[in-house]
Amino acid sequence: MSSQRVESKPPEERPPSTAEPQHQYRNYTEGKLLERVYNTYRLMHTHQTVDFVRKKCAQYGPCSQRRMSVMEVLALLDELVDESDPDVDFPNSFHAYQTAEGIRKAHPDKDWFHLVGLLHDLGKVLVLFGEPQWAVVGDTFPVGCKVQKSVVFGDSTFHDNPDSKDPRYSTEYGMYQPHCGLENVLMSWGHDEYMYRVMKFNGFALPKEAFYMVRFHSFYPWHAHGDYLHLCNEEDLRMLPWVRELNKFDLYTKQEELPDVQQLRSYYQGLIDKYCPGELCW
Template sequence: MTVIVEEPVFEVQENSKNISFDTNELVLDAGFVMPEPKLLVSDNGFSTPETNAFGKTFRDYDAESERKNAVEEFYKQNHIHQTVDFVKRMREDYKKLDKVEMSIWECCELLNTVVDESDPDLDEPQIEHLLQTAEAIRKDYPNEDWLHLTALIHDLGKVLVHPSFGELPQWAVVGDTFPVGCAYDESIVHHKYFKENPDHYNPAYNTKSGIYSQGCGLENVLVSWGHDDYMYLVAKENGTTLPPAALFVIRFHSFYALHKSGAYMHLLNDEDKENLKWLHVFNKYDLYSKSKVRVDVEKVKPYYLSLINKYFPSKLRW
């Protein structure tokens, strides 16, 4: 399978070396040839692919499909219930990491039972998506092993829907994320439902910066609770040696208002802006690798186990 990835050239300072990103050809091992992706470029210069590997549009929340109504209902519940108080309560509870003790790979296997109700494109077990994304990046960036592992683990937080982790409702686990404690940008999918969120009418929360200050850094911003923030906490609190860019990608890969639409840029500090370049790279693969092409798990497993051993302890607290 061949993917043509169009990426603006930019320089990223990572581990004291300059890495230049340019258009690359990505070859996967499944025998399919993918068409060149169409990119949508907004007025602020942010771009995202328009179609997936087989020419099918994705992240189209208005397209008629069997999943459309269910996805919209999901976002209604998400936008109503994700408040400042809820996010603070979830972060305080789950930061204890007292639910389960297991390895990264055990979590990957557990995630095989999860289907994301917020995704209008993907209706297959999550492990397929993780390996598709990781293998795609591995082919294009063979020397950035931290990015391969980041792709593998970026969605592991979705185990929050499992009984062992509290069996949270899907609206508290998946879907696009956004800051709470400040005004909801209109680029957020199904924005209209925020009118039913009590924070929408709180004068402390409904201005552009709300409870934050310009340039405060996303580390200091409360983002809607879900699998992104949870996996970030798991990795950080278990002492991972992954670089800061990896933790940024894990925590904000669902923050589409930022990395697709360019919203909330006023909250970023200089480190965030550098890490955002890596998130733009990652996002192309996170979206574009969605397909029905299967990955030979047993064939790639030894490689990913070696990365897990390199960057994580053998058992993690979850």
């Protein structure tokens, strides 16, 4: 499959017209799900180290777990409720359709972007392969350098992480060079990096923007708070508006009213057949 190009003009940065006020989302200070969310991040921030991430990249990089179509993986997510999400408590498969449909309404001429909305969280299938949720879900952050203030619960959950006591990894740049580019940064392991590798391994016929959005959509400290810019290069900054554009629909389309999946399936199957058909290696 060959990659196609999209227009270089970045998307307009404004919330979807159907969005609820931003303060209703990503509340990490109160709410009925807070204890569950905090415990997930505590485990994540204790165990996500440079060595751990390298081991997971080696384990899952070859995409040799099993062969499945996109729709088969999406169906598996009927069984998954994301324990890091303070906003919703329903299966992740519905969130995929909510995100995709929000993008479809706002960008009717970009069918590849509709598909990105459907695909962006499919890497969470790792939980159903046996991985703990702290190694799959939640916001991502670079390992191998000092943790920035905007990392969720970052002031109280890294105390038992061995890298936090390692002088090689405890400075602002850590093991990286200034403006080395995010492609050269080792991110905490999770569904973003895994799905990016699946897309790359299987040669999804999508533009570079799509790969970037999937790979970094959970990197909130960067795209929402402006941290880690000292590691970014010009390409990262050019792609940043696209990551933010996906985030608008990833975040603001979360509604308790669930979509009619059966009614939508044929449209998205057509996009899958166009950009990533058949059984894929996972």
